[in-house]
Amino acid sequence: MNKYIFVTGGVLSGLGKGITASSIGLLLKSRGLTVTAIKIDPYLNCDAGTMNPYQHGEVFVLDDGTEVDMDLGSYERFLDIDLTGDHNITTGKIYKSVIEKERRGEYLGATVQIIPHVTDEIKASIKRVAERTKADVVIVEVGGTVGDIESMPFLEALRQMHQELGDDCVFVHTTLVPVVSVVGEQKTKPTQHSVKELRAIGIQPDVIIGRGTAPLTEGIRRKIALFCDVPFEAVISAPDVHSIYQVPVLFEEQGLPELLLTRLKLPAKARDLSQWQRFVDAVLHPQEQVRIAIVGKYTMLRDSYVSYVEALTHAGAALGAGIEIVWIEAEEFSESHMEGIDGVIVPVGFGHRGAEGKIRAIRYARTHNVPFLGICYGFQLAVIEFARSVLHLEGANSTEFGPTEHPVIDLMPEQRSLTEKGATMRLGAQPVMIERGTLAHKLYGATEISERHRHRYEVNPRYVRDLEAAGLKFSGKSPDGRRMEILELPGHPYFIASQFHPEFTSRPTRPRPLFVGLVQACLARRKLLVSS
Ligand code: GLN
Numbered sequence: 001m002n003k004y005i006f007v008t009g010g011v012l013s014g015l016g017k018g019i020t021a022s023s024i025g026l027l028l029k030s031r032g033l034t035v036t037a038i039k040i041d042p043y044l045n046c047d048a049g050t051m052n053p054y055q056h057g058e059v060f061v062l063d064d065g066t067e068v069d070m071d072l073g074s075y076e077r078f079l080d081i082d083l084t085g086d087h088n089i090t091t092g093k094i095y096k097s098v099i100e101k102e103r104r105g106e107y108l109g110a111t112v113q114i115i116p117h118v119t120d121e122i123k124a125s126i127k128r129v130a131e132r133t134k135a136d137v138v139i140v141e142v143g144g145t146v147g148d149i150e151s152m153p154f155l156e157a158l159r160q161m162h163q164e165l166g167d168d169c170v171f172v173h174t175t176l177v178p179v180v181s182v183v184g185e186q187k188t189k190p191t192q193h194s195v196k197e198l199r200a201i202g203i204q205p206d207v208i209i210g211r212g213t214a215p216l217t218e219g220i221r222r223k224i225a226l227f228c229d230v231p232f233e234a235v236i237s238a239p240d241v242h243s244i245y246q247v248p249v250l251f252e253e254q255g256l257p258e259l260l261l262t263r264l265k266l267p268a269k270a271r272d273l274s275q276w277q278r279f280v281d282a283v284l285h286p287q288e289q290v291r292i293a294i295v296g297k298y299t300m301l302r303d304s305y306v307s308y309v310e311a312l313t314h315a316g317a318a319l320g321a322g323i324e325i326v327w328i329e330a331e332e333f334s335e336s337h338m339e340g341i342d343g344v345i346v347p348v349g350f351g352h353r354g355a356e357g358k359i360r361a362i363r364y365a366r367t368h369n370v371p372f373l374g375i376c377y378g379f380q381l382a383v384i385e386f387a388r389s390v391l392h393l394e395g396a397n398s399t400e401f402g403p404t405e406h407p408v409i410d411l412m413p414e415q416r417s418l419t420e421k422g423a424t425m426r427l428g429a430q431p432v433m434i435e436r437g438t439l440a441h442k443l444y445g446a447t448e449i450s451e452r453h454r455h456r457y458e459v460n461p462r463y464v465r466d467l468e469a470a471g472l473k474f475s476g477k478s479p480d481g482r483r484m485e486i487l488e489l490p491g492h493p494y495f496i497a498s499q500f501h502p503e504f505t506s507r508p509t510r511p512r513p514l515f516v517g518l519v520q521a522c523l524a525r526r527k528l529l530v531s532s
Pocket of ligand 1: 347348349350351375376377378400454455456457458
């Protein structure tokens with residue numbers, strides 16, 4: 001029998017509901033329960049694939065190739081599980097399936113309505129995941145803010161589930177407890193209002209998580225308990241912390257897992273959080289520090305690169321190193337930005353804007369022995385930079401940016417024949433074969449790996465021989481050998497790039513080799529600079 005925890009949010013978005021949901025999941029998992037998580041996104045897009053990272057943060061990619069909301073990245077990282085596309089439910093997906101059923105005549109002449117047809121579809125989508133995963137606890141996070149028109153059908157579906165399942169469901173509501181700076185006093189009114197809004201829909205929260213800059217005072221917790229009709233111990237404080245990975249520890253200290261276990265009538269097993277605690281300690285108390293530049297296009301909105309930040313944090317923690325990330329806007333890149341930088345990442349990207357700045361950054365890293373990791377777009381631009389500078393193919397470029405004299409990055413013929421926009425991406429986990437004796441082989445310690453992909457363009461096979469003859473080593477390829485997957489530069493301290501996205505599969509206690517290698521190379525470079 002699955003139990004459910006529904007996580008809603010009030011007052012405003014961006015309160016860290018995803019981290020709340022993930023932290024609860026981790027704590028229950030640490031008690032020996034199996035946990036899974038579902039994200040509901042009340043927008044009409046069927047998936048996140050076409051969405052601008054400026055608006056919603058990074059597009060996260062799962063093993064099965066689904067492009068999903070970045071909260072699924074948090075679930076995977078905190079719970080150390082691999083999810084599938086059905087863990088991200090959007091209004092678009094629900095309506096599409098309802099409308100398809102209607103067209104097939106499955107509603108037998110009924111008037112198709114939001115209640116019950118859309119709400120039934122929502123409940124069925126949640127239960128399908130619950131049944132398939134057989135998880136003891138299914139955490140369902142509802143995106144957006146209570147009161148939004150878009151989220152109404154979802155909240156109504158959850159209300160119905162509560163009516164059907166009773167004590168097997170718990171509602172956790174995350175709200176903001178602001179401090180009015182003039183008086184410095186925590187204010188509960190926004191929380192009261194959002195709970196009132198929830199109740200108007202028929203949902204009474206069981207737990208209230210109060211976000212704010214400082215911990216909630218006892219008086220404020222009492223007030224929230226009284227006004228919102230929850231027990232005092234169910235008002236949990238979630239103040240700002242240095243690292244998101246501290247949040248589970250914070251909840252643990254306040255007894256949140258016990259409260260949830262009692263509510264859900266789940267047996268409490270011995271807890272084991274020691275591995276997590278060690279990881280958090282390593283994040284909070286690094287022995288050394290390195291500065292890594294990310295030369296990107298959306299550096300204004302850090303959420304667009306969240307998986308990179310996390311992957312670096314995980315790799316750093318494993319090596320006792322704290323990572324200071326220096327954000328460099330690609331279009332503005334100049335060599336002066338590289339002062340005091342230990343390593344460079346050129347990440348994912350689409351379109352021409354910023355490409356030349358990123359190429360300049362790659363050239364600097366290559367010619368100044370600065371550790372470099374290129375990912376996807378960064379991999380493609382490293383090939384372009386090498387073709388221009390070393391093969392002297394001045395017009396070398398990617399056909400993504402228009403017709404070019406030397407299309408070193410191009411679509412594969414089979415990609416070209418697929419014209420429908422959005423449907424041509426090579427997505428999800430794909431096998432990569434690694435050549436023995438290369439840097440990639442040393443890092444992975446394997447000759448066959450699987451990594452997640454999200455791209456259209458590839459290294460043009462026509463140029464591979466010339467690039468390799470000039471010293472660029474393609475150490476990872478697709479099993480048929482046609483697609484270049486990893487490049488490296490023998491003789492350089494650390495110059496490696498991948499067509500795939502290792503950042504998506506990095507986990508707190510299982511960092512990915514390409515990031516570990518980068519941090520290691522940065523530490524080595526620091527030592528060298530100090531001793532010289
Ligand atoms: N724009 C490039 C492509 O489509 C790279 C994509 C990426 O960086 N994810 O192949």
